[in-house]
Amino acid sequence: MLFTMIYNIIAIAAAVNAILAIIALIKGINPLSVSFALLNLLLSGWAGCVLFWQHYGIEEFEIINRIVTSFIPAAGMFFACSLFRLEKKTTIKYTFFVGLPAFILAGAALMVFFNPAFEEFEKSVLYQTGIMIYIFAALIVVFYMLISNYRLVKFRQERIKIGIVISAFLVLFAGGMLDLTGGLGFHKIQHAGIVSNMVYGLMIFFAIFRLRLLDTGIIIRNFAASVIVSLIVAFLFLAAEHLLNGEWKAMASVFVILSFGAVFFSARTRNSFSDFFEQASGSPPSGIVVKHIEGAKTMQADEEEKLFYIQGVLEKYLETETVSYVKEGEYFTILQPEKAGKFPLVLNSMAVPDRVAVRYGLSDETEKNFLNVLNADIASPLKYGGEVTGIIAGKKQTADISFTQDECEAFNLAAMETSVLLNAMRLKKKIMEEENMKRIGLLAKQMAHEIRNPLAALWGAVQLIIPDRKDDRENVEIVRKEVRRLTGILDTWKDFSGEVRLDLKQTDLCALADECVKLSKLQPQAASVDFQLTGTNCPVNVMADPDKLKQVLYNLLINSVEAMEGRQSPVIKIETVKKKESVEIKVRDNGCGINKALIEKVKEPLYTSKSKGSGLGLAVSEKLVKAHGGLLIIDSDGETFTEVTVSLPS
Structure with missing residues (x-):
């Protein structure tokens, strides 16, 4: 019963290694995939040879097993070099260095098929000890290659993946050494190498599908093609078994042919699914x-x-x-x-x-x-x-x-x-902004010139009217108010169209903010607003034009007041910040916010969301700030707050 279970494990290990090899080849033809496939094909061959030799009693597979295991260290070195993407010349040199003794040992084992006299030598303690020493020394070199390059890996995720690969190889190495030393009679532990091979396969599967050692996205996208090919191969293999009456040599040949055919036709089938993925060749x-x-x-x-x-x-x-x-x-x-x-x-x-x-x-x-x-x-x-x-x-x-x-x-x-x-x-x-500014500025200048003269005449005429009735007095006051508003818009257009001239002097931003808050509180809409002034290391002095900065800050405060209309507990926070290379004034309100898609648009000339807005308030403010060599930054979540930062060089 125990041996039956062990041989089942051996068969599963052979299948797992074969599947890993096929997965690698399905992914694509590159050094990493090919070296990984070659290593796992040899490990699959190792498990298969043990199964046919010890379970089915076919002694020829003992010799084949010697040949297969001789090349495992060379395949391991090829995979290690590919894993760290070493240069082609370096990969060939290291692989050849490790693989050369394998050709000698494999050649000696192969001679048994042609000259029975070599059979005694092949079964001698000297030969088996030579294989053990070679595999031990070669795998030590491979481990040195893995660990020395592992220390140079930059990214943590890569280190985890490669760490699991190294751990899997250690498990495989320990099991293989137990098998070799057991064959020399040092102990009675059997099939430790095959069991470790199974554990190795599970660890590599984890590295592939959880940590993306190989690109499983390609594998998933090719799942349908792989299933189709697998069904075809299974049908052909069963048909061959029926026709060949279970003759193992013929069946082994059929298995090899079908395995490579499966890989070939899987790639061909994958091409038929080109609408589902872009790179049928397995590009990551x-x-x-x-x-x-x-x-x-x-x-x-x-x-x-x-x-x-x-x-x-x-x-x-x-x-x-x-x-x-x-x-x-x-x-x-x-x-x-x-x-x-x-x-x-x-x-x-x-x-x-x-x-x-x-x-x-x-x-x-x-x-x-x-x-x-x-x-x-x-x-x-x-x-x-x-x-x-x-x-x-x-x-x-x-x-x-x-x-x-x-x-x-x-x-x-x-x-x-x-x-x-x-x-x-x-x-x-x-x-484009400079060209647009010139065009809009010229237009604003012309409009201001054309409108200001008749507006001045209208204002003069209104001033001469002495209304007798209450209704007339109210109407005249409305006209005066609207004329003042239009005059303010014209002044804004003038500021926008003209060149900014600064009268620079030492300006305390804390005092300036306090003055602007007092002016803002005079607005009827600001009656319920809680203005909160905070600052660091006041006074915060900067070379600036105080009148121009007052215009900017007052405009920002009025915008905030208007944005909070109808809100409960409206709050405006004004903060002055002194930094290493700049000073800042931040105005933050808990109003309706600005739509994220409109953040940059609100600074464009003539854009406004207000029914009576000119669309030049923020545009003029940004122009004045830039004239100081500063920046006007807007931040908002579109729902609960807006924060405008004026950053000036210190």
């Missing part, structure tokens, strides 16, 4: 991403379309929602505000790493903080001309949030191309 997602990025360079599209196309490719093939940020002074603003639900809309100044940061990578504190602030699983700085111009960040859309090293490199390539496109977009946007 990272390879597909690289091809698409290269293709984007020659696309007939503008820079923005190309940038969003690259983001779409990352989302589709790396299953990673992706977003880009543009650097503005010390801030990073999101390029697609509609994605601000999962990513921050605005990022304050922070330390940006020099390379791709991965949540499960070998990250330092800077990288961890970088990802936490972004709420991302992978992110990279965008650099142009040696300067950081933005950020590209991604968040996994699956439960498995790991990234392979190839995927990290593909993401880095996307970051490099995105930085080029982003720089071109910013340059084009700047040119």
